[in-house]
Amino acid sequence: MGDGSLVVAELPVFAALHGAPSPPVPHWLVLLVVVPALWLLVTGAVLAVDRLLERFGA
Amino acid sequence: MSDRAADGRDRPTSAVTRRALLAAGVFGFGFSGLIDVLVLHQVLQWHHLVSGIYPMDTLSGLRTNVFADGVFSIGMVLVMGTGAGLLWRAERRTAAPLAVRPLAGAAIVGLGAFDVFDAVVDHALLGLHQPVGQGGQAFSLGGPYNLHWILVSLLFVAAGYYVYSTGLRERDRDVEDRA
Numbered sequence: 001m002g003d004g005s006l007v008v009a010e011l012p013v014f015a016a017l018h019g020a021p022s023p024p025v026p027h028w029l030v031l032l033v034v035v036p037a038l039w040l041l042v043t044g045a046v047l048a049v050d051r052l053l054e055r056f057g058a
Numbered sequence: 059m060s061d062r063a064a065d066g067r068d069r070p071t072s073a074v075t076r077r078a079l080l081a082a083g084v085f086g087f088g089f090s091g092l093i094d095v096l097v098l099h100q101v102l103q104w105h106h107l108v109s110g111i112y113p114m115d116t117l118s119g120l121r122t123n124v125f126a127d128g129v130f131s132i133g134m135v136l137v138m139g140t141g142a143g144l145l146w147r148a149e150r151r152t153a154a155p156l157a158v159r160p161l162a163g164a165a166i167v168g169l170g171a172f173d174v175f176d177a178v179v180d181h182a183l184l185g186l187h188q189p190v191g192q193g194g195q196a197f198s199l200g201g202p203y204n205l206h207w208i209l210v211s212l213l214f215v216a217a218g219y220y221v222y223s224t225g226l227r228e229r230d231r232d233v234e235d236r237a
Contacts, residue, residue, distance in 0.1 A: 005115055041136055046143030053077055053144075 075156070079222075081144035082161040086168025086218075087175075088138030092131060094176065098189075099127045105187040107180075110194020141168075157232075159225025163218045170214030177207045 098104050106114055106123030107130050113119035149156055180186045181200030188194045188201025199205065 038132070038135065038139075042139035042143060045136060045140040046147065049140060049144060050147055053080070 075148075075160075078145055078148035078152075078156050078161060079164040081141050081148055082164035083141070083168035083171070085138055085141030085145060086165035087172045088134045088136070088141055088168075089165070090169040090172035091134035091176075092138060094172070095127055095131045095134065104190050105192060108186050109192040110185045110187045114192045157225055157229040159228055160222050161225075163220070163222025163225050166218030166221055167215050168218075170211050170216075170218055173211030173214060174208060177204055177211055181207070 095107075099106050103114075106112075106120075107126040109119075109123055112122040112126075114123055145161070177189075177200060181188055181194065181204045182198060183196065185194040185196035185198060185200075189203040189207050190201070194201065200207075
């Protein structure tokens, strides 16, 4: 590690990393919240910018 | 002013058309940012978003860079999605389908605009990263390949303007043929 290079253990690329610490909330819950939230954000941004353009006559 | 200019066929004067062009440009900007992250940051790994500040060759530095790349990607998805949504709404407001080539040109201009922004703001002004290799310095030239980067980006903008203007001429011919 002294030469500044990254040293990691040899791990199988396609196998699951069993034993890795699990996140505090389940994966499915994260997906369930994050994916609709992104869609909502995009929708909100479209409506907001559209209204702004309407106001400024673009 | 000629009759053609007066009736607005030489340039996009209708609000819907202007809005569609702006939307296409926003879409191109976000698309370019996303392609940048996917190709240069993740596949080729030439640099990461903040590899001028956090090293790419230590585990903690790499984790920080991957996190920053992820947040940036989400931002670009939002920008691209917003552009696509605005374009969809602009298309729904028109009686006739919008001409594709001017919109494609606007998207290519947006694409090049992102690359110019990346080269000037991220590489040169902020020094977040440089095009090839880790490192970067604020208020610099942005690394050894940044001038090439800016030149290619400006070529993208010029190519987009060419597609846009030839597309407008093509649309004018279509209008005249129908009249």
